[in-house]
Amino acid sequence: MADTLSPATLKVSCSNCSLRELCLPIGLNPDEMSRLDAVIRQSRKLKRGDALFRSGEGFRSLFAVRTGFFKTTVASCDGREQVTGFHMSGELMGLDGISADLHGCDAIALEDSEVCELPFDRMEDLSRDIPSLQRHFYRLMSREIVRDQNVMLLLGNMKAEERLAAFLLNLSQRLSSRGFAANDFILRMSREEIGSFLGLKLETVSRTLSKLQQQGWIKVDHKHIRLLEPATLKALLSGCANAGSGAR
Amino acid sequence: MADTLSPATLKVSCSNCSLRELCLPIGLNPDEMSRLDAVIRQSRKLKRGDALFRSGEGFRSLFAVRTGFFKTTVASCDGREQVTGFHMSGELMGLDGISADLHGCDAIALEDSEVCELPFDRMEDLSRDIPSLQRHFYRLMSREIVRDQNVMLLLGNMKAEERLAAFLLNLSQRLSSRGFAANDFILRMSREEIGSFLGLKLETVSRTLSKLQQQGWIKVDHKHIRLLEPATLKALLSGCANAGSGAR
DNA sequence: CGCCTCTTTGATACAGTTCAAACTCGGTGG
DNA sequence: CCACCGAGTTTGAACTGTATCAAAGAGGCG
Numbered sequence: 001m002a003d004t005l006s007p008a009t010l011k012v013s014c015s016n017c018s019l020r021e022l023c024l025p026i027g028l029n030p031d032e033m034s035r036l037d038a039v040i041r042q043s044r045k046l047k048r049g050d051a052l053f054r055s056g057e058g059f060r061s062l063f064a065v066r067t068g069f070f071k072t073t074v075a076s077c078d079g080r081e082q083v084t085g086f087h088m089s090g091e092l093m094g095l096d097g098i099s100a101d102l103h104g105c106d107a108i109a110l111e112d113s114e115v116c117e118l119p120f121d122r123m124e125d126l127s128r129d130i131p132s133l134q135r136h137f138y139r140l141m142s143r144e145i146v147r148d149q150n151v152m153l154l155l156g157n158m159k160a161e162e163r164l165a166a167f168l169l170n171l172s173q174r175l176s177s178r179g180f181a182a183n184d185f186i187l188r189m190s191r192e193e194i195g196s197f198l199g200l201k202l203e204t205v206s207r208t209l210s211k212l213q214q215q216g217w218i219k220v221d222h223k224h225i226r227l228l229e230p231a232t233l234k235a236l237l238s239g240c241a242n243a244g245s246g247a248r
Numbered sequence: 249m250a251d252t253l254s255p256a257t258l259k260v261s262c263s264n265c266s267l268r269e270l271c272l273p274i275g276l277n278p279d280e281m282s283r284l285d286a287v288i289r290q291s292r293k294l295k296r297g298d299a300l301f302r303s304g305e306g307f308r309s310l311f312a313v314r315t316g317f318f319k320t321t322v323a324s325c326d327g328r329e330q331v332t333g334f335h336m337s338g339e340l341m342g343l344d345g346i347s348a349d350l351h352g353c354d355a356i357a358l359e360d361s362e363v364c365e366l367p368f369d370r371m372e373d374l375s376r377d378i379p380s381l382q383r384h385f386y387r388l389m390s391r392e393i394v395r396d397q398n399v400m401l402l403l404g405n406m407k408a409e410e411r412l413a414a415f416l417l418n419l420s421q422r423l424s425s426r427g428f429a430a431n432d433f434i435l436r437m438s439r440e441e442i443g444s445f446l447g448l449k450l451e452t453v454s455r456t457l458s459k460l461q462q463q464g465w466i467k468v469d470h471k472h473i474r475l476l477e478p479a480t481l482k483a484l485l486s487g488c489a490n491a492g493s494g495a496r
Numbered sequence: 497c498g499c500c501t502c503t504t505t506g507a508t509a510c511a512g513t514t515c516a517a518a519c520t521c522g523g524t525g526g
Numbered sequence: 527c528c529a530c531c532g533a534g535t536t537t538g539a540a541c542t543g544t545a546t547c548a549a550a551g552a553g554g555c556g
């Protein structure tokens with residue numbers, strides 16, 4: 001594979017991608033890595049609000065977030081929508097499409113974003129040849145199931161205050177594992193989207209954030225959030241299972 | 249593999265298992281099928297209340313329900329537990345254990361049951377050799393993710409009455425696809441377990457069932473449920489997404 | 497500058513929870 | 527055989543957290 005670095009076509013390359021550890025943290029040898037590179041499709045750019053795919057569309061590929069931020073939603077006939085997850089760099093979207101060869105949710109960019117496309121049939125073939133890749137895929141899907149179970153727990157058992165705490169701590173943890181500040185960040189989604197994800201109305205989200213601020217646990221400045229006492233937030237959740245639930 | 253039919257050891261055989269279509273509905277040729285049989289471990293029997301596995305235990309195998317009924321639960325430190333699914337014959341449990349090599353939930357038999365054990369590392373190897381098996385596994389895991397998303401939608405958006413309707417219709421559909429009556433069945437779980445799964449208290453489950461009965465939609469006689477007007481129940485859900493949510 | 501969307505905050509309504517008590521059923525032992 | 531017991535269930539009454547309705551405030555963008 002000629003790795004021409006013409007800035008226009010900018011072929012994606014996993015081998016020198018800074019997200020390698022997040023997205024495909026697998027021990028591939030150079031040869032395997034270059035076969036993987038050959039399969040990954042040129043990265044695709046989306047603007048804020050664009051749909052990467054929509055529920056019901058034919059499923060061809062998984063998508064890994066390179067930069068930006070996404071939400072995935074399941075829509076109901078009468079217009080209600082449930083946000084099923086928020087997705088940041090290095091995370092995979094579209095796993096739910098494999099089962100029926102149709103995408104099961106919408107994926108919407110919440111800011112200008114860039115994704116890698118992984119054509120699934122090629123990945124399937126490749127994973128047959130590269131055991132560690134196959135294993136990685138199984139783990140990835142399993143991890144998604146674990147996350148979903150944690151969201152169920154959140155939706156089934158937790159109060160508004162606990163849900164928000166879990167949500168913020170989860171974002172914090174994922175951001176810090178990407179090298180961003182753990183306790184000072186910008187929310188990419190609206191109050192309504194947070195509410196949809198957490199099973200609350202947007203007013204309740206707003207009120208609860210205010211309450212957490214009044215207590216001095218956090219500082220809210222519109223979308224700018226600072227966690228002043230992350231330990232106290234965690235304490236809110238002890239007794240609520242594997243604290244690290246929250247978002248996708 | 250010698251298929252000795254000594255009643256004592258009773259080796260499991262997928263090739264002549266009546267659940268083949270449910271559990272592993274894949275086009276395997278006879279050779280592939282016998283290799284699969286060779287990997288499946290002797291079936292294991294559990295009594296009502298027994299744990300098949302528990303959260304935190306090392307993950308070795310997936311388990312397919314042969315007969316009986318299970319719940320899976322995620323427990324929180326302070327004793328609260330969230331039922332994450334109910335599982336009947338032909339369904340697989342343990343997929344959440346792959347990600348960390350640890351089981352992520354408890355699996356408890358709700359009646360005397362029997363399961364097939366699928367040692368995961370052997371299945372991994374086998375799925376590398378048998379493309380259709382690999383593909384089937386990916387689909388299976390993806391289907392689990394889709395189910396979980398539907399439960400999120402249920403927990404995030406639906407009212408008590410809608411949750412119960414979704415739950416009953418889901419059970420109904422799964423039972424009927426196994427050849428049982430769709431509109432007349434026995435619940436294997438307690439009101440409390442239903443409530444935990446649906447994010448409601450047991451009293452609310454009881455009250456809501458009574459209400460559905462008063463309306464004439466269903467007949468409740470303890471654990472014996474009859475759906476008198478399944479169409480009306482479905483109508484409750486139109487507007488609540490892909491009606492087929494509910495249980496696992 | 498002013499419109500529009502998103503957000504905050506308040507007042508009220510209601511669904512579901514909590515607490516409590518009565519009831520049913522299956523099992524056990526006198 | 528019947529009385530008794532306990533677990534699970536139903537039902538009632540009061541309470542509470544969140545939703546709903548409504549209005550005002552804050553930024554961002556044309």
